[in-house]
Amino acid sequence: MSVYEGLSxxxxxxxxxxxxxxxxAKRK
Incomplete structure (x- = not known):
């Protein structure tokens, strides 16, 4: 796996x- 794939x-x-x-948070 390339670095770009990991970032995405x-x-x-x-x-x-x-x-x-x-x-x-909105539900509370």
Missing amino acids: LMITFGTLIIALLTAS
Whole structure:
């Protein structure tokens, strides 16, 4: 796996985690 692929994967997972956190925060 190249460095570029790893970066894109991290960005994708990062945005997913942030979306989940904001969603759970709005639910409270």
